[in-house]
Amino acid sequence: MARFQDEEYGRTGAGTPGAAPVPGVTPGVGASPAAEVTGASPAASPGASPAAASAGEKVDAVIVGCGASGSLLAAKLATAGKSVVILEAGPNLGLKDMVSSQIWSRRWRWNGAETENGGAVGAGFNNGWGGGGSASHHYAVWLRLHEEDFEVTSRFGVGNDWPFSYADLRPYYDRIQEEVGISGDAEAEVWRPEGDPYPMPPLRSLGQGRAIARGFAAIGVRTAPTPVAINSVAYKGRSPCVYDGWCDAGCPIGALANPLVTYLPVATKAGTEIRFDCTATQILTDRTGARAVGVRYVDGDGAERVQEAAVVIVAAFAIQTPRLLLLSANERHPDGLANSSGLVGAYITAHPFQSVYALFDDETDVAFGVSGGNVLSQDDYAKDPDKGYLASWQWTGGSSVKPNDLIGVAMARVDLFGDALHAFIADASKHLTNMAWVGENRAMVDNRITLSKTTDRLGLPIAKLTHEFHEDDLKALEAGMEQGQAAMRAGGAREVWLSGRATQHIMGGAIMGTDPANSVTDAYGVTHDVGNLVVSGTPLFPTSGAVNPTFTVHALALRQAEHLIEEWGAIAR
Amino acid sequence: MLIMTPLGLLPAARARAQGAPLTVLSRAEGEILDALGETLLPGAAAAGITNYVDAQLAKDLPFLIYRYLDVPIPAADFYRGGLAALDAYSEATHGSAFADLSSSEKTTVVGGMAGGKPEGWEGPPAGLVYFVVRADAVDVVYGTEAGFERLGLPYLEHIAPPERW
Ligand SMILES: Cc1cc2nc3c(=O)[nH]c(=O)nc-3n(C[C@H](O)[C@H](O)[C@H](O)COP(=O)(O)OP(=O)(O)OC[C@H]3O[C@@H](n4cnc5c(N)ncnc54)[C@H](O)[C@@H]3O)c2cc1C
Ligand code: SF4
Numbered sequence: 001m002a003r004f005q006d007e008e009y010g011r012t013g014a015g016t017p018g019a020a021p022v023p024g025v026t027p028g029v030g031a032s033p034a035a036e037v038t039g040a041s042p043a044a045s046p047g048a049s050p051a052a053a054s055a056g057e058k059v060d061a062v063i064v065g066c067g068a069s070g071s072l073l074a075a076k077l078a079t080a081g082k083s084v085v086i087l088e089a090g091p092n093l094g095l096k097d098m099v100s101s102q103i104w105s106r107r108w109r110w111n112g113a114e115t116e117n118g119g120a121v122g123a124g125f126n127n128g129w130g131g132g133g134s135a136s137h138h139y140a141v142w143l144r145l146h147e148e149d150f151e152v153t154s155r156f157g158v159g160n161d162w163p164f165s166y167a168d169l170r171p172y173y174d175r176i177q178e179e180v181g182i183s184g185d186a187e188a189e190v191w192r193p194e195g196d197p198y199p200m201p202p203l204r205s206l207g208q209g210r211a212i213a214r215g216f217a218a219i220g221v222r223t224a225p226t227p228v229a230i231n232s233v234a235y236k237g238r239s240p241c242v243y244d245g246w247c248d249a250g251c252p253i254g255a256l257a258n259p260l261v262t263y264l265p266v267a268t269k270a271g272t273e274i275r276f277d278c279t280a281t282q283i284l285t286d287r288t289g290a291r292a293v294g295v296r297y298v299d300g301d302g303a304e305r306v307q308e309a310a311v312v313i314v315a316a317f318a319i320q321t322p323r324l325l326l327l328s329a330n331e332r333h334p335d336g337l338a339n340s341s342g343l344v345g346a347y348i349t350a351h352p353f354q355s356v357y358a359l360f361d362d363e364t365d366v367a368f369g370v371s372g373g374n375v376l377s378q379d380d381y382a383k384d385p386d387k388g389y390l391a392s393w394q395w396t397g398g399s400s401v402k403p404n405d406l407i408g409v410a411m412a413r414v415d416l417f418g419d420a421l422h423a424f425i426a427d428a429s430k431h432l433t434n435m436a437w438v439g440e441n442r443a444m445v446d447n448r449i450t451l452s453k454t455t456d457r458l459g460l461p462i463a464k465l466t467h468e469f470h471e472d473d474l475k476a477l478e479a480g481m482e483q484g485q486a487a488m489r490a491g492g493a494r495e496v497w498l499s500g501r502a503t504q505h506i507m508g509g510a511i512m513g514t515d516p517a518n519s520v521t522d523a524y525g526v527t528h529d530v531g532n533l534v535v536s537g538t539p540l541f542p543t544s545g546a547v548n549p550t551f552t553v554h555a556l557a558l559r560q561a562e563h564l565i566e567e568w569g570a571i572a573r
Numbered sequence: 574m575l576i577m578t579p580l581g582l583l584p585a586a587r588a589r590a591q592g593a594p595l596t597v598l599s600r601a602e603g604e605i606l607d608a609l610g611e612t613l614l615p616g617a618a619a620a621g622i623t624n625y626v627d628a629q630l631a632k633d634l635p636f637l638i639y640r641y642l643d644v645p646i647p648a649a650d651f652y653r654g655g656l657a658a659l660d661a662y663s664e665a666t667h668g669s670a671f672a673d674l675s676s677s678e679k680t681t682v683v684g685g686m687a688g689g690k691p692e693g694w695e696g697p698p699a700g701l702v703y704f705v706v707r708a709d710a711v712d713v714v715y716g717t718e719a720g721f722e723r724l725g726l727p728y729l730e731h732i733a734p735p736e737r738w
Contacts, residue, residue, distance in 0.1 A: 098731065099734050100733065101716070101730075102716055104734055109641060115643055117643040122641065122642075124641050244729040246730070252731045252732055367726050403711065403721070404712050405638065406638060406641055406708075408716075410707075410711040410715070417612065417613045417614065417684075417703075417707060418612065418613070418615065421614055421707075422615065425711075426724060430725075454645060
């Protein structure tokens with residue numbers, strides 16, 4: 001029984017004080033056949049194992065990961081006439097698989113290599129899996145980062161500046177918002193940075209949203225309808241939302257903008273080939289190490305293959321992206337690919353998150369509405385050192401909750417069991433209200449992904465995640481919890497309590513920047529060290545801000561796609 | 574909720590009523606799981622928690638909540654280890670196997686698990702075993718169309734769960 005000691009259980013155990021992070025790779029990686037592929041064409045690599053079969057023609061771009069960013073890049077590149085292959089570790093799940101059930105919804109969660117996880121960041125929960133990545137069943141709360149989020153170092157001397165400003169990204173937010181569709185009320189969002197008004201009116205507010213808005217108003221805090229990439233009215237041929245609250249299990253009618261109804265159909269129509277059940281295991285470079293030549297992967301039958309490409313794009317989310325770069329160490333890149341800065345894996349951020357729960361006498365329609373909720377407050381978003389901490393935060397409230405699952409009604413009181421649990425579920429299924437506090441996580445270099453000593457089923461080191469919050473993050477959380485409980489009480493709640501602390505969203509691990517010494521990629525996600533190797537998605541975020549990241553992921557990917565197409569000759573060479 | 578059992582496809586509750594053999598867990602483990610599930614949420618045993626968990630464990634990609642929790646131990650080993658730990662702990666503290674305890678003793682033991690770290694517990698963390706099996710119990714009792722009906726909630730499905738789970 002010795003192996004069942006707490007430290008093996010990271011998340012719920014007593015807490016494993018993770019060993020000091022070691023930039024670079026374990027010795028085992030250098031010994032893999034991959035390390036020898038710094039020369040000839042990868043298909044003829046002189047590895048110790050039999051050479052991987054070539055997976056067909058060299059293409060213009062191979063994209064690792066079929067999630068939010070990978071789908072958008074594929075759509076834009078393929079539409080511009082590039083040949084594109086996407087390698088996706090997960091299965092070919094489609095709209096027909098979006099079964100309305102919290103039990104069935106678990107098919108959409110990451111089922112690849114585990115993560116050695118010593119902190120509170122839910123790797124298995126946050127990672128995508130299959131077509132659309134985690135965006136296939138995300139809640140579509142789409143918010144813009146604020147101007148100050150791009151400039152935390154120059155304004156406040158903390159974290160990392162982004163390599164461009166809000167003004168540079170704004171046109172991409174505006175265009176994505178029009179392409180995809182967002183429902184909201186821009187005027188009511190008094191905190192919103194400049195931008196075009198939303199193309200659709202906000203969603204309707206149900207019982208929970210009304211109770212929360214009433215409570216906040218009573219304590220003088222402003223609210224607005226939550227802007228969501230969900231149709232309040234028919235938009236571009238996609239149906240409006242019917243408020244059944246099943247978004248977490250996937251929205252098969254296409255009211256919610258998941259990649260299966262937005263960019264993937266465009267990508268495949270323009271000729272993109274998606275290879276499901278294909279796990280990328282290494283990015284291969286030429287002999288000089290300056291150019292990527294393709295991606296080695298293991299297909300659904302366990303066969304090792306190589307896809308050659310002029311441009312390699314890694315869009316595998318914030319844990320697997322740095323892991324893949326570290327696994328791709330070779331003679332020219334002994335500490336991991338594109339890692340001359342030593343920062344591959346560094347600056348992992350995850351939004352601290354805690355819920356305030358309340359029971360009201362009135363019915364709150366808690367099982368219905370949308371999973372992302374319908375009321376927002378960013379009254380305390382502005383970063384102000386005079387508050388005693390430097391961190392932004394916001395509320396997203398009124399999310400639909402079904403009886404079971406990790407975010408189910410029953411989990412609102414984990415302490416209850418037996419008849420008391422039955423009684424609680426019966427009451428709370430009609431009267432519960434919940435709102436989520438989402439805060440900024442200070443970017444810190446020691447919060448990072450390294451390679452673990454444990455290996456996955458392919459024999460490759462799994463990712464090891466080391467993460468702690470900054471004390472300011474936690475002070476902000478404390479202030480939020482006080483405000484949230486006061487609002488619920490002022491709104492007339494008969495009982496108010498807090499959930500445990502958790503996280504939402506994972507970012508960083510291959511951050512953008514202007515200087516190769518303190519970032520992994522340039523402002524377009526092109527790695528400083530390998531001129532045709534590109535990173536996309538949340539790993540690029542130099543800081544987290546306190547807003548849900550997927551609108552920004554889309555805006556960034558659009559900006560990247562246009563840059564790649566414009567500069568194709570120089571980048572693809 | 575139809576699950577695959579050695580007797581063929583059966584509703585989880587009927588699989589239990591007919592004593593369908595388990596494929597991953599042993600009979601003894603099944604008895605502990607039934608008793609724990611029933612203590613966590615009365616009705617879970619009859620709803621077929623054990624046959625449901627066992628059928629999921631036999632699959633390549635179990636739908637269990639365990640999948641979310643970043644526990645680097647195969648799910649079947651976790652359940653086996655947790656159930657053995659519960660029995661050993663009950664023997665040590667109350668002198669008999671968990672399933673044979675009185676209902677108030679069971680409540681005391683499970684209350685200790687909910688608190689996190691009962692003294693002398695050896696195995697997968699007690700709090701995690703509590704959390705996971707409690708979630709399984711809620712799944713079989715309330716996570717289905719029948720469960721919603723019991724709560725008076727319209728199911729409003731886009732795509733109904735297939736008969737076979
Ligand atoms: C329950 C939930 C709710 C959410 N709600 C919101 C929300 O309301 N608003 C918001 O802004 N964000 C939300 N998010 C976050 C959102 O889903 C992500 O920010 C977004 O999908 C990230 O995009 P990405 O392209 O970086 O990664 P993903 O969309 O996750 O895609 C990564 C893909 O890479 C694949 N992959 C990984 N490794 C490999 C490999 N080695 N080989 C091949 N493929 C690989 C994965 O299988 C996955 O499909 C939510 C997330 C979850 C889990
Ligand atoms: S509530 Fe709306 S967005 Fe969510 S699944 Fe239902 S129709 Fe889709």
